[in-house]
Amino acid sequence: MIHIPQQTLEFLGSSAPFDLLTEDQLNHLASTITVCYISKGDAEQILEQQRGSLFLINSGQFSVKDSPEKTRHLSEEDYFGCGNVLHKEDHLITMTVDSPGLVYCIPAQTFEWCVSVQPGIGSFFRHYSAEKIHSEQLDDSTSxxxxxxxxxxxxxxxxxxxxxxxxxxxxxxxxxxxxxxxxxxxxxxxxxxxxxxxxxxxxxxxxxxxxxxxxxxxxxxxxxxxxxxxxxxxxxxxxxxxxxxxxxxxxxxxxxxxxxxxxxxxxxxRSNVLLLVKALSKATSMHELSRLSWQLPQYFSKHAKRLGDFDIAGKVLSQATDIMTRKLITFFVKEHGAAPMDYCWLVYGSQAREDQTMGSDQDNGLLLATEPDEQAAQYFADLAEYVCRGLDKCGIRLCTGNIMASNPLLRLSVNQAIKEAENWVQSPTPEAILNCNIFLDVRGVAGNIHLLTQLHQARAPLFKQTRFLAALTRHACKSMVPLSVFQKFSYKKGLPKKDCIDLKHSGVAIINDLVRVYSLANGLTMPAIPLRLESLMNQPELSSQNVKNLRDVWLLLNRLRWRHQTQNNAKDNYLSMSDLSSIEKYQLKEAFRVIRRTQQAALFKFAGGSA
Amino acid sequence: MWQKFNRWLRPQHSIPPQWRDKRLSEIPFLSIDLELTSMNLADAKILSIGWVEGKGNQIQLQSCFYQLVSTRAPLHQSPVIHGLTADDIAQGEPVREVLEKLKRYAQSHIWVFHCTNLDMNILQRVFRELGLPLPTIVTLDTLTFGLYQLTRHLRPPPPNSVVLPVCRARYGLPAVPAHNALDDAMATLELLFAQIQKFSPDEAETLASLRITKAVNVFHSE
The missing domain is CATH 3.10.580.10 (CBS-domain)
Structure with missing residues (x-):
């Protein structure tokens, strides 16, 4: 028997789908492999000599075109040439070497043998080559x-x-x-x-x-x-x-x-979630409302565990929370009479952006037409208390940071809110930025939406000021993506598992922060990330490729978080690497790289290059 | 005693004509690693040997070779390093048979080591003890090569910077388990390809041009 280096067996054995093979099968596979060190000078020659093989990258980074579709940027544990071995084609593979490294070449014959002994390998690659890694559109499907x-x-x-x-x-x-x-x-x-x-x-x-x-x-x-x-x-x-x-x-x-x-x-x-949402809007009492609301998490964990379900689930959850809020306000008004003045119920953070997850707590506030007298103030205090408690009963947790309308500081008149914004802009200290960030993603859910429009109009020019944008950018670049200099995942201590990554704080939140900076710079007021990115597509600050990348990365991170929460019945954001396939690991790594590049670009653009 | 020993072992730097002007991409390499009973050059015994062939930046894994060598010599503390036990060693092949296999590559391949002098000194001694004459052998040392490429930027080199894993990390090669002779031979060959690529990205260089790095040695037949 031919001896194969342990490093080779370990690498192959940990690369999906070859991890399906038995030890003997893995040995046979390895014995037919040629390991190539591919660099700029000889890439073309080696690809010619190994024509028709399936290629698996062990180290290095390559931009590869192995199909009529666009060039892919590949690194460790990625495959190319799948189309050729799957369909017995002889498509010419071209590449540029971004950094040289080792590539395993698996001959077409061996590939066929692998598929014959382990059919799962064939279906993996059929799926792999069909997968549009970075181009899935937001699915507006409603069912x-x-x-x-x-x-x-x-x-x-x-x-x-x-x-x-x-x-x-x-x-x-x-x-x-x-x-x-x-x-x-x-x-x-x-x-x-x-x-x-x-x-x-x-x-x-x-x-x-x-x-x-x-x-x-x-x-x-x-x-x-x-x-x-x-x-x-x-x-x-x-x-x-x-x-x-x-x-x-x-x-x-x-x-x-x-x-x-x-x-x-x-x-x-019958278990269609939209029927559930419809039922929510027909509820006639707090009791009925909360009974229906509690079915939502159950529905999602039973019927929407797949990655792509996030795209609509975030929206559905936010819509449902909106409906609950409006219903609760209606219940309150029925009992205590109409409000003494115009107001707008505002929501912040994930509910505003419509990317709520099962772990999201409530973030809301009230915007009043004018400063209330004592009686009016009491009315709104009671309303806020009732709605916030009610949401809590419906499963939307109270905010631990007290970002809630029940907090008197978050029941400002339009003028007071404008004044507050002026303060943020005049002295953008790190603490001020930390405090105001949450209020910059805002959406009106009930009452007179025009009040929020007024506030937006007054605030937009303030938020475009360079000193403020620079401070926001520096804040957005403070958090580091969990990648080491060698492009490996780095794990923080103190998380529930050793191989966990905090998808929120080292991923999603950074994108939200960065997109917010670009949006404010362009005077965009809508909070949803996909909508913001769509509008930024036509702006000069970010190339359309960058925008597309950011959207894909944002979707990927949110989808992974969604699957983690639904499948593990969790409310936290700690994604364990053991839940990921090797492709997903690669995608995640690539996603963090995109975030890091965007951070650097934003620093350069808004903060004069320094953090 | 050691100096005398060293003098006639000292390699001379005249590369045989069949290698001298060969382009690096056309040279067949044989990367070799030995596991030893001790680091004492005079009496260290070979416990296992691994090698693998490569040419033109390509390594066919079919060419991998690994063999335990039977020896009665005491293992001392070496199992701590290589993990081989006395039972493993007893399963080994006689050293003569293994080295006869190695000898077939003496003139067809350039031999590659990570630290040539240690391994070659021992190989030469064992070949001599067995009465097997070795022809002239040309070697390449990835340790010296790495040192050359490192000290062009940094001088003196930081401590530990020449050990195989650290050396590989510098060239962006993946981490590998150390101290199995075949794994180390493979790791060394991969490292050599990365070093050559850095030395001559356009592939035009010959073996003679590598002399500047002091990594090329010629061991003449005795």
């Missing part, structure tokens, strides 16, 4: 359940019988498990299905002998769906083929894994 993969919707394990079994055996099996359909297999592969209706029409009505084999009455070649397709696809197929039962088969092995019924579909539709 999460529709995009759930069918295999997740399966209510119970598959009930099946061999096609040579008797009809009686099959029917008894159906009765025993209380199912309306049966998967018929031939040598474990899908041969057909029978349903309640078939038994009625083809057996009882025709007086067929129940000792006949199942194959005599089954529907052969039924419409079927592969396991990773969505419920939406399934619905389309059911409608198209006019069937109520859809067998699900595994995409790789082609073995049947279950059957999806029209009843399953209805069950999932």
């Amino acid at each position: 999460i359940w529709m995009y759930k993969p069918v295999h997740e919707a399966l209510a119970q394990e598959m009930i099946s019988a061999d096609l040579n079994s008797s009809i009686l055996t099959g029917v008894r099996l159906m009765a025993k498990h209380c199912v309306s359909s049966l998967v018929i297999t031939d040598n474990q592969r899908l041969a057909g299905i029978i349903t309640d209706r078939d038994i009625r029409n083809r057996v009882v009505a025709e007086q067929v002998d129940v000792q006949q084999p199942l194959s005599s009455i089954m529907t052969t070649e039924p419409a079927k769906i592969t396991h990773q397709r969505t419920l939406f696809d399934a619905l389309c197929m059911m409608t198209e083929h006019n069937v109520n039962h859809l067998p699900i088969i595994d995409k790789d092995s082609e073995m049947p894994v279950g059957i999806l019924t029209a009843t399953d579909m209805i069950r999932h539709q």
Whole structure:
């Protein structure tokens, strides 16, 4: 047997999907590999000599074009040439070497062998090469359940019988498990299905002998769906083929894994989150409101655990919180009469930006038309107290930092609020910046929104002042992304697990801060990050590529946080590396690099280059 | 005694003509590492040996070789370093058979070490003890090479800066487990490729041009 260096086996064995291989298989794979040190001078030559291989980067950084799509920036643990080995193509690979390093070349033949012994490897690369790592659009879809993969919707394990079994055996099996359909297999592969209706029409009505084999009455070649397709696809197929039962088969092995019924579909539709939100807006009492609200986290942790679900979940949670707030105000007004003057209920932070998570607490305040007299002041104090307590009952925690309308300092008149902003701008000390940052992402949720517009108009020119922007920028650059000089993840001590990264403070919050600086510099008042970035797209300060990168990074970090919170039933922001696939680790690293570059660019632009 | 020993071992710097003007990218390298019973040149025994071939910045892992060597010599404290136990060693091959295999590469490859003098002194001594004549061998030393590239910027070099892992980190190569002969041979070869790339990014240089680094040695047949 050929001896393989331990370092090589360890590297291969920790790189998905080759970690699926057994020790012996890994040894065989390694023995066919050529390790290349690729530098500027010989990249072209080596790529030519290793043509047709799958490449896995061990060290160094390369900008690679291995498909008709755009150039990708790759480093440690990344693959290229996937398209060639998957589709047996011979697409020319070109690269520029950003920093030279070691690349493992896996011959096409070995790749095929790996797929034959471990089909999961094939599906990994089919997924990998199709994945648009950095270009997923914000999905405005309004029905999460529709995009759930069918295999997740399966209510119970598959009930099946061999096609040579008797009809009686099959029917008894159906009765025993209380199912309306049966998967018929031939040598474990899908041969057909029978349903309640078939038994009625083809057996009882025709007086067929129940000792006949199942194959005599089954529907052969039924419409079927592969396991990773969505419920939406399934619905389309059911409608198209006019069937109520859809067998699900595994995409790789082609073995049947279950059957999806029209009843399953209805069950999932019933838990549609939008219905829940609609119900919220129809609630007539605090009790009803809080009862419905508490279903939200349950809904999300049950039905929206996937990465992409964040895109809409953040919005839905914020909308739901908005609705709760408005409902609570209505309840209060019903009991205590209308407000003595115009006011606007403001929300700050994540609720304002509409990227709320399950861990978000409430951040809100009141903006009043004029300074209230004693009686009016008492009215608003009571209103604020009622709403904040009410939100807490609905599962939106009280703010530990006391950023709430129940705090008298956060019930200012428009004039007082303008004055406050002038103070921030005149003496932008680090403490002042720390305090005012939260109030700069603001949205009006109830009352007279025009008051907020007035405030925005008065504040916009103040916030454009260079000294203020410089101070904000320095604040945004104080937090460091968790990457060492060698581009490795660095872990802070004192977090719950050793390999944790605080996605909020060393990621999402930095982007929020940076985007805020650019937005204020351009007089943008809307708080949502995707909207801000869209508007910044046409501004000269940030190139459109930078804007796109920032949006992708922001989405990625939020999605990872969302999955962490829903899957681990957590409210914190500490993402453990062990929950990540190797691609995600790479994406995360790349994301932090983008943040670091943006910090440097912002310092240069707004703070004269110094932190 | 040691000085006398050293004098006739001292390599002379005339590179044989078949290597002298060969471009670095065309030279077949054999990176070798030994695990020893002690650091004492006069009586250290070889416990294991690993090597791997490379050429033109490419390493075919098929060429990897690793062999434990049977020895009756006491292990002293060395298991602490290499992790080999007396039981492992007993499974080994006789040193003669292993070195006969190595000898086949004497003239076809340039031998690469991280610290040539230590390993070559011992190899020469063991070859001699076995009565196996060695032809002229040309070697490249990644330690000296690294020192040359380091001291052009820093002088004197910081302590510990020449050990293999630190050396590799300087060239942006990944961290690897140390002290298995094959792993170290592989790590050394990767390091050499990084050093050559830094020395001559355009690939045009020859072995003779590397003499300035003092990393090239020639060990003449005895």
